[in-house]
Amino acid sequence: MTSYTPGMASSDDRSTRDRLLDAFEQLLVDGGGRAATLDAVAAAAGVSKGGLLYHFHSKDELVEGMLERLYDQADADVALMRAAPEGPVDFYIETSVDSGSAFDRALIAASRVAQENDSRAAAALAKVRDGWFEVLAEHLGDDPLARTIQLIGDGLYFDDSTGLRDPDALAHVREVLRRLDVL
Amino acid sequence: MTSYTPGMASSDDRSTRDRLLDAFEQLLVDGGGRAATLDAVAAAAGVSKGGLLYHFHSKDELVEGMLERLYDQADADVALMRAAPEGPVDFYIETSVDSGSAFDRALIAASRVAQENDSRAAAALAKVRDGWFEVLAEHLGDDPLARTIQLIGDGLYFDDSTGLRDPDALAHVREVLRRLDVL
DNA sequence: GTCTATATGGTGATAGAC
């Protein structure tokens, strides 16, 4: 698997490429897989459809490019999680509510694709989740607790991505985690 | 809002109507909004596209019919939850993992539609969730805990609907809930 | 590297036969 390397593009087409992926993700987040057509992606990125198809020869390649970026973002996120001063648990639940970050957008976009029965996207999400779980389980030394916290994070993500966001959710979760002596 | 009333169909077309809604839901669950075309729904239900369009004049009406059924199923579920011998919390998390029930299918289908930016579906899901929360909060007398348990349920749902199912998840959650003295 | 055609097939919806 060739990994996506931000600084190493062979020419200066990186910004157009990334703008296209950004637009693709945003359309997936806002309107689901149905709204993310090639026309819409090209328009949102400010290029023509032909321009898009120069960078990505098919919609499939667009998905592939998106997932490659996701893997790198996930690696960076896990590193941040391990090094977080507030500890990995607080970092994890805090970043599980949608802050509008590029990584949040990439995750929600990937889950939209996964729900259209794309096995690559589902595998990518599973791998990202495994990375988080590893850190949680290592830090807590308690699989049931780690799994439960991960489910809470999944729930926060799901609610945000379905427009069910509850502003008190994070405070409530923190309160319960304190009772469990993990915060 | 005219409610869906199983026993009161004005003629014997109820079974065809329900078969169409069943097929619509199943296609949404399996392949997302993109796969649930009118052609596919009609074929899966064993009627022609014209036959479908006799019962539902548009795709919008198909969604509407689906959400009406969902409301009634949700009312029934809340009643079961209140009366559950094992208590509402255990009932809630147990039924949050996809058992393949008609209600599970309806919920996942509705969330697929909600994620394509359909406000009716999002509102329906929010209402269903409010019903569960009310029972949880009433029973526990503890909003943070009720909200957290609800998030765990959302996480279980999300994982199932994205193909991330972990067979130990439920056991792990139960273990943690015992530590919190709710099971 | 980006754009304009254009081919091909799918998708929602209508009209009207049976």
Add this chain to the structure above:
DNA sequence: GTCTATCACCATATAGAC
């Protein structure tokens, strides 16, 4: 009550001009 035929539109993808 269900079906066939048909329409206008939108989607992905190709070929090739600039």
